[in-house]
Amino acid sequence: MSAARRLERAWYDGAPWLCLLWPLEALFRLGTALRRALYRHGLLQRYRAAVPVVVVGNITVGGTGKTPVVIALVEALQAAGLSPGVVSRGYGASAGGFPHRLGAASTAAEAGDEPLLIFQRTGAPCVVDPKRSRAARELERSGVDIIISDDGLQHYALARDLEIAILDDVRRTGNGHCLPAGPLREPLSRLQHVDFSLYRGSEDTAQGVRYRAVAVQSLDDPARHYPLSAFAGDKTVQAVAGIGQPAQFFATLRAAGLAVQAHRFPDHHAYVAEDFANLPAGPILMTEKDAVKCRALLSAARRAQAWFLRIEAELPQPVIDRVVALARRGR
Numbered sequence: 001m002s003a004a005r006r007l008e009r010a011w012y013d014g015a016p017w018l019c020l021l022w023p024l025e026a027l028f029r030l031g032t033a034l035r036r037a038l039y040r041h042g043l044l045q046r047y048r049a050a051v052p053v054v055v056v057g058n059i060t061v062g063g064t065g066k067t068p069v070v071i072a073l074v075e076a077l078q079a080a081g082l083s084p085g086v087v088s089r090g091y092g093a094s095a096g097g098f099p100h101r102l103g104a105a106s107t108a109a110e111a112g113d114e115p116l117l118i119f120q121r122t123g124a125p126c127v128v129d130p131k132r133s134r135a136a137r138e139l140e141r142s143g144v145d146i147i148i149s150d151d152g153l154q155h156y157a158l159a160r161d162l163e164i165a166i167l168d169d170v171r172r173t174g175n176g177h178c179l180p181a182g183p184l185r186e187p188l189s190r191l192q193h194v195d196f197s198l199y200r201g202s203e204d205t206a207q208g209v210r211y212r213a214v215a216v217q218s219l220d221d222p223a224r225h226y227p228l229s230a231f232a233g234d235k236t237v238q239a240v241a242g243i244g245q246p247a248q249f250f251a252t253l254r255a256a257g258l259a260v261q262a263h264r265f266p267d268h269h270a271y272v273a274e275d276f277a278n279l280p281a282g283p284i285l286m287t288e289k290d291a292v293k294c295r296a297l298l299s300a301a302r303r304a305q306a307w308f309l310r311i312e313a314e315l316p317q318p319v320i321d322r323v324v325a326l327a328r329r330g331r
Helices: 003-013 016-040 066-079 113-122 132-140 188-193 246-255 288-294 317-329
Strands: 053-057 084-088 126-128 146-150 162-168 196-200 208-218 236-241 259-264 284-287 306-314
Touching (some): 003 016, 066 113, 066 146, 066 162, 113 126, 113 288, 126 132, 196 317, 246 306
Parallel strands (some): 084 146, 284 306
């Protein structure tokens, strides 16, 4: 187990030795508070876009399911006849220059896996840049009605009109401490200032985000799709996940009756063909986020055995209504 994973486990298990990190946490909190104050008082400049900006982010380290929420919001806005666009940091992106506007030829290496997934699922204009304020300037040229920021709750250089924080319903905020003594990027009090706090996996009608497995689709031919239950039975599925919380993906497969051999990779893992070389023959099942990176590197024979699980996030209707109304007012 890596040092990062051991530290993460300690955060959520309440390991007593974390008290040794409290002095470092105090410095982190001080730096966070100072940075926010500088933006609040105008000593650090914010960029105010010409259209409304909605930030979908979190206050904890690690994956909380933000990307499916962004996709759900974009699709809801499109269904309402609006033209949303997306900005993202593009974690791991290596485009020759920023801002980088995604297109049909974009790759995960250039743009990052999550922005590429959003672009391929929605077709909405998407720009990646470590400076989201600069990405927003670029995106405005597309004539969008509203900008959705994939992550960026702590990127105060981009002014926002609405904030949505996503948390895991089981993990919540861990031990309640900030980095490095806990998983929080900002103090818990930050949640008092967001417009919506949503909990992944919760059944609560007001704050819950449910994730529905829509279908299992072929990497070789996405038109080929089956219900997840079609893979249940005696045949073992090689399950591959390089996401923030892969255990939840594996649990979803097992709950559907699949026999799973799990292969865990770090979040945003840069896959290579050798990662699949020693997998036994038979079906390979991965997340959609992994699929955007693996489709091109697998051999034709291996790709014919590879599938990804397509999921959709179901958001509380008041959240959708608020974002749609914001976009319409900003027109």
